[in-house]
Structure formats: C-alpha cells, structure tokens
Amino acid sequence: MTTQPGEQTHIVELLRSRRETALDRWTELAGAELRGRLSRGELRGELDDLLSLMLRALDGPDAEAAHDELTAALSEMSRRRARQAFTPTETAFGVFALKQVVYELVTESGSNRPRLTEELMAFSHTVDELGLLTFETYAATREQVISDQAEQLLELSTPVVKLWEGIVAVPLVGTLDSARTQVVMETLLQTLVDTGSLYAVIDITGVAAVDTEVAQHLMKTIKAARLMGAECVISGIRPQIAQTMVALGIEFGDIVSKASLADALEYLLARSGVRIVREEAG
Amino acid sequence: MDRVPILKAGDVLLVSIQTDLEDRTVMALREDLAERIVRTGARGVVIDITAVEIVDSFIGQMLAGIAAMSQLLDARTVVVGMRPAVAITLVELGLSLGGVQTALDLETGLRLLGAGPLDGGPSEAQDRR
The missing domain is CATH 3.30.750.24 (STAS domain)
Structure with missing residues (x-):
C-alpha cells in the first residue's frame, strides 16, 4: 500500500480542524444499519481510533509505524465484524463512508485549491486500499469460522x-x-x-x-x-x-x-x- | 540381512516382527517358518506385528501365504497386534487376508490357539477377560 505523506495536506488539515463533525458524519453513515449488533457509541469509539491512526499515517512524524497500527486495527475491526455477523457490504462500507465524509467537508469548505482534485483522488485511493484490506480480513475470518465449525462437527459426530x-x-x-x-x-x-x-x-x-x-x-x-x-x-x-x-x-x-x-x-x-x-x- | 527370530513356546511358534519388513526378510521368514513347523511339529503360529508401521501389497500377500502354508503343515496361524493404520492400508489395497485369523494382542491370540499364557488349557478359551 502506498501513502505518500504530505500529498494530501489540505484534506488532512480539514479532517484535523473539523474532526468532531467528520466523526459524527462518519458514524452516521457507517452506522446506518446496526440493528443492535453494536452501539453507536462503540462504533464512534472505533472510528475515532481509526481516524487518528489514519491522520498519523497520512501526515505524521511516525507515518510508517502508524500505518502498521492502522492495518492491524482495521484487521481487528473486520474480524470482529465477521464474528458479529455483519454482511461484507456493511463491513466494507464502514470504511468507504469516509470518502463521502471527506467529499462533503471539502465541498462545504468551498476551497478551490489548484491540486484539490489530485488530493481527493489520492485520498480516495488510500481509503479504497483500506476497504479492500477490510474485506480480505473479513473473508479470511469467515473462512476460519467455517473450517473451525466443520472440524468441531467432525469431532462431535464420531464418539465411540x-x-x-x-x-x-x-x-x-x-x-x-x-x-x-x-x-x-x-x-x-x-x-x-x-x-x-x-x-x-x-x-x-x-x-x-x-x-x-x-x-x-x-x-x-x-x-x-x-x-x-x-x-x-x-x-x-x-x-x-x-x-x-x-x-x-x-x-x-x-x-x-x-x-x-x-x-x-x-x-x-x-x-x-x-x-x-x-x-x-x- | 536380518532374520526374524522364531521362538517356541509349548506347541506354538512365536514370531515377533520388530522392524519394518523388507521383501527379502519376509521371504526368508516363510522358509524358516516352514522348516521350524515341520521340525517341531508345532500346532500353532502367532505372528506379532505390533511394531510394524508400514505394509505394502507384497507383505500383505506374504502374510496370507504364510498362513496358507502353515495350514498345509497343520498349524493354525494368528496374526496379532495389527495397527489401525496397517489395517486400513490393507483394506484399501483390497487385501482382506481371507484365511488368516487375527487377534488384538498376543494374549488373545494365544487364547485363540487354545494356549493361554499360563497353563493354556482349552477350557480357558471360553473365559474372556
């Protein structure tokens, strides 16, 4: 995965300055259909952690380390989602919703920087990769669950x-x-x-x-x-x-x-x- | 080449195979055994394969061959201590060792031949653990 620090300065600044608004909107989008599997507060906490890690990974003194942490946190989150019986779409959308949030923030700010389109593209690319990672972990976890169950069934069903x-x-x-x-x-x-x-x-x-x-x-x-x-x-x-x-x-x-x-x-x-x-x- | 030792206990010959078998070893065993049965007039042969972990179709056929040969010399053969993996392999190979009697362990095998480990009266054969 490639994140070039410094490239997305404007977006990072925007997310930093209007962090609470962004977080609220993200929670709202990602948590459209929780159906009681997760409380809104919990979701906000998770996304809060993700956002800080992401900002550090995009533009921080310890970008490399933050990026690794971000990957681990995302994997952990999608593993939990898989076990809580979220659908793959819901799980991945939780990440992709950030694009919508950023787009809205940028539109609202009325900024017309020359390199804004490139920045948005780069940011969108980053989010896409994170989303794919989420999806992969999700699928792997589900497969693990299935093979575990098959094994248990095999053991259960053959008592002597x-x-x-x-x-x-x-x-x-x-x-x-x-x-x-x-x-x-x-x-x-x-x-x-x-x-x-x-x-x-x-x-x-x-x-x-x-x-x-x-x-x-x-x-x-x-x-x-x-x-x-x-x-x-x-x-x-x-x-x-x-x-x-x-x-x-x-x-x-x-x-x-x-x-x-x-x-x-x-x-x-x-x-x-x-x-x-x-x-x-x- | 290693030869498999043949022990005599009463009128039963005891063959305990301690290594994985090679083709030549088994063929030598068959010859030795035929000679010993004739020489001692043994009435039973117990082949203990507890330590055998690998068999192929040749070994399987040789076991059946040894049993048939002993039968001709009026000695009953019991193969004892076959491991589950060996049994599965033989079945997969399509060898069911038709004429061979089998037993879980040496004790049961000896009892099948009417020769208990202690005094070995035929009356003991009815008395299961």
Whole structure:
C-alpha cells in the first residue's frame, strides 16, 4: 500500500480542524444499519481510533509505524465484524463512508485549491486500499469460522462409546462421506486397540441415506476391524434404507446386521459368553 | 540381512516382527517358518506385528501365504497386534487376508490357539477377560 505523506495536506488539515463533525458524519453513515449488533457509541469509539491512526499515517512524524497500527486495527475491526455477523457490504462500507465524509467537508469548505482534485483522488485511493484490506480480513475470518465449525462437527459426530467390557459402539448421525468415514474408521480402530475390545457395533440409526459409496465405506471399516482381530456388527438399518439397499443391490455378505442397538448388544454379549437372566420378582 | 527370530513356546511358534519388513526378510521368514513347523511339529503360529508401521501389497500377500502354508503343515496361524493404520492400508489395497485369523494382542491370540499364557488349557478359551 502506498501513502505518500504530505500529498494530501489540505484534506488532512480539514479532517484535523473539523474532526468532531467528520466523526459524527462518519458514524452516521457507517452506522446506518446496526440493528443492535453494536452501539453507536462503540462504533464512534472505533472510528475515532481509526481516524487518528489514519491522520498519523497520512501526515505524521511516525507515518510508517502508524500505518502498521492502522492495518492491524482495521484487521481487528473486520474480524470482529465477521464474528458479529455483519454482511461484507456493511463491513466494507464502514470504511468507504469516509470518502463521502471527506467529499462533503471539502465541498462545504468551498476551497478551490489548484491540486484539490489530485488530493481527493489520492485520498480516495488510500481509503479504497483500506476497504479492500477490510474485506480480505473479513473473508479470511469467515473462512476460519467455517473450517473451525466443520472440524468441531467432525469431532462431535464420531464418539465411540463403551457398552460393556470389551464391547464398544459407534452411533453414526448425519451424512457419511469419505472424510467422515475415514475419521470414524480411525477412531473406532484406535479405540479397539486402546480398550482391547473384541467387539464393536456400528449403529446407523441416525444416518439419513445409505448409497453404494457409504456401504463401501462401512464394509472397509468392518474389514479393517476384522484384520485387527475384532468383530463388527451393524445395527439400526431403518426400513426405508433397507429397501433402498436391496434395490441398489448392496450386500453386506457375512457381516452380521441387527435391527436395533439393543439386539446387537444382546448378540455380542452372548458371543462373549455373558448371559442375562431376569431375577424372579418377590 | 536380518532374520526374524522364531521362538517356541509349548506347541506354538512365536514370531515377533520388530522392524519394518523388507521383501527379502519376509521371504526368508516363510522358509524358516516352514522348516521350524515341520521340525517341531508345532500346532500353532502367532505372528506379532505390533511394531510394524508400514505394509505394502507384497507383505500383505506374504502374510496370507504364510498362513496358507502353515495350514498345509497343520498349524493354525494368528496374526496379532495389527495397527489401525496397517489395517486400513490393507483394506484399501483390497487385501482382506481371507484365511488368516487375527487377534488384538498376543494374549488373545494365544487364547485363540487354545494356549493361554499360563497353563493354556482349552477350557480357558471360553473365559474372556
């Protein structure tokens, strides 16, 4: 970014001398639609900081340092905006509004300096660059938020729970894609090793749809578990899904499939030699 | 070239692979193992691959080959301690090691063969942790 100090002297002088007016007008323009996400006072405070930094960056003894500070402050501001659910337009407009303010100030002052047009152009250029910076930070922050959430979702959705000594279960919820299945597979297999469990139930009650790809993923997981010496049972295939699977020609081969998690647990308890007996009442 | 040691415990041969396998090592192991099974009349072979982190299709096939060979010599093979990453790799390679029995760890593997670590009666095989 290029700011040539001294080039915009008149504008800087104007902004300095009529600082309060400029700030009020800027707040008014930038805060046209706050809808309670930010108070007017807060906004004015933020813009006040920005304006002082900007004036220092344009025309001050420490222009370089002030410019860095300005960049940091702007980035911070747009990061906050992104998290407060401001739209990109609102965020960028907050900066661009300064052009309007300066234009109004210049018109009002009735000045007709010879180099005024150039100064306005240069100033407008500066503001544009700041606006673009705002926008870039905004987009980056939003992307960060999205990837964070995706990661959290991935972790949330793959718990491995222990049902009994030596029996673990993975309740799957949502849509299964390659990435998720990979996580499920790794978590399940690692848990088998860590807990020394011989049996695992993969419960797909919460899986919305099973297509050939998902079935393939499930088969792979079960085969891998077998290779490690554990046995996997599938449970909770819903009626419509069972019909779809038959229609698609998906076969689970010799993999045991049970209607409900309870059935699967009962089956595995029997396999591991545990017998459940109801005590006689009284 | 390193040779993988084959230990004898009762009528079970124990092969613990401690390094990542090279093709030649596995081929040598197969030869050694065949000879030892015949010489000792072992009834079971436990191959412990806990320390193996990398496998390729050749190693996978050799494991299946060793199991099939032992079967011919009347010894059951159990592969124990396969790591999750190794299992995933083998499945991705399309190798499900059809004829090979597997177990989570050495203890379970020995129990599968009916040879518990302490006295190893077949009655113990039912008794899970």
